[in-house]
Amino acid sequence: MATAASFALNPRAATVGDFFALLKPRVMSLVIFTALAGIIVAPGGIDPVVAFTALLCIAVGAGASGALNMAYDSDIDGLMSRTATRPIPMGKIARGDALGFGWTLSAGAVTIMGLFVNLAAAALLAFSIVFYVGIYTLWLKRRTAQNIVIGGLAGALPPAIGWAAVTGSLSLAPLVLVLITFLWTPPHFWALALYRSDDYARAGVPMMPVVKGKASTRKQILGYALVLFPVGLLPGAIGLAGPLYVSAAALFGAWFVWEAVAVWRETDVAHEPAARRLFGVSILYLFVLFAALIVERLMGIAPLGHATFGAWM
Amino acid sequence: MNDDDDQNARNDRARRMRNVALALVLGALVVLFFVMTIVRLKGHVFDWQ
Numbered sequence: 001m002a003t004a005a006s007f008a009l010n011p012r013a014a015t016v017g018d019f020f021a022l023l024k025p026r027v028m029s030l031v032i033f034t035a036l037a038g039i040i041v042a043p044g045g046i047d048p049v050v051a052f053t054a055l056l057c058i059a060v061g062a063g064a065s066g067a068l069n070m071a072y073d074s075d076i077d078g079l080m081s082r083t084a085t086r087p088i089p090m091g092k093i094a095r096g097d098a099l100g101f102g103w104t105l106s107a108g109a110v111t112i113m114g115l116f117v118n119l120a121a122a123a124l125l126a127f128s129i130v131f132y133v134g135i136y137t138l139w140l141k142r143r144t145a146q147n148i149v150i151g152g153l154a155g156a157l158p159p160a161i162g163w164a165a166v167t168g169s170l171s172l173a174p175l176v177l178v179l180i181t182f183l184w185t186p187p188h189f190w191a192l193a194l195y196r197s198d199d200y201a202r203a204g205v206p207m208m209p210v211v212k213g214k215a216s217t218r219k220q221i222l223g224y225a226l227v228l229f230p231v232g233l234l235p236g237a238i239g240l241a242g243p244l245y246v247s248a249a250a251l252f253g254a255w256f257v258w259e260a261v262a263v264w265r266e267t268d269v270a271h272e273p274a275a276r277r278l279f280g281v282s283i284l285y286l287f288v289l290f291a292a293l294i295v296e297r298l299m300g301i302a303p304l305g306h307a308t309f310g311a312w313m
Numbered sequence: 314m315n316d317d318d319d320q321n322a323r324n325d326r327a328r329r330m331r332n333v334a335l336a337l338v339l340g341a342l343v344v345l346f347f348v349m350t351i352v353r354l355k356g357h358v359f360d361w362q
Binding site: 012013014015016019047049050053056112115116 | 334
């Protein structure tokens with residue numbers, strides 16, 4: 001049977017599945033979903049084949065960012081139990097191969113987006129890849145506790161890229177969707193960091209619980225959750241979403257805040273059950289909000305007017 | 314079969330599957346470029362007539 005050691009001695013044994021794992025498929029699925037929402041709620045029509053191509057480019061661009069992140073972070077990934085089984089620290093894929101794989105896919109995704117969809121979407125896709133790899137991975141991640149706050153912008157952009165693929169421009173509405181994901185990112189990752197803080201400390205990654213302590217992190221999680229609640233309702237206020245979305249955002253936003261309060265009051269610091277629950281609820285929250293946007297539009301119960309406030313690009 | 318043979322067989326199979334995957338991706342790209350070209354032509358050339 002193949003072991004980690006045998007792979008470490010022979011990276012030529014890399015399987016297709018190992019390369020697929022470099023793309024961070026679980027992260028990619030959420031990116032595809034939020035980008036799809038951006039495409040569907042954007043005003044105007046788009047040829048289904050062009051929409052599919054845009055979604056494919058966004059998915060490949062996100063996956064390529066993941067591969068580059070794993071390549072540049074392979075040293076610290078090997079030190080953390082959550083990431084030690086990734087293909088590069090396991091020795092299944094050479095770091096240089098992952099870099100070539102990631103940059104090739106990035107260039108391909110941006111080029112095809114520019115050629116077949118439009119330049120605005122391609123520029124936004126290129127920006128999100130460069131921001132995630134250059135600003136977050138190479139610069140902020142190892143230097144500041146605000147790493148995932150600022151770096152979260154890259155992961156928040158897919159709805160705007162999807163919107164730009166349809167309209168060729170940006171406006172207030174897609175930026176509200178970006179803002180929701182941007183504010184969602186810190187409590188989501190800090191919940192994870194609370195119960196993985198030993199991992200991050202061992203790897204020397206300055207996540208908030210490691211640098212400022214768990215008590216400060218709990219307060220900040222609650223703060224972000226309280227800000228996220230009204231921001232999550234904004235699509236209803238600007239005419240982007242209807243009652244189904246607003247009801248879902250209110251219900252799941254309240255649940256998010258409830259779990260954030262539980263994290264704030266947590267006493268079991270060894271196991272952090274509330275943080276584990278919040279991590280799961282945060283994923284559900286984002287999924288439900290964007291699903292509600294999509295369902296409203298597909299069922300024809302979304303508001304007819306769009307508060308796009310003019311094109312900005 | 315010793316460990317080296319076992320490893321070589323695994324390498325060969327992995328390389329074969331990587332090549333198949335690469336061929337499928339390249340084939341899909343050819344199809345994508347063809348279909349997208351037709352779609353873009355439809356919007357900019359065919360509608361002239």
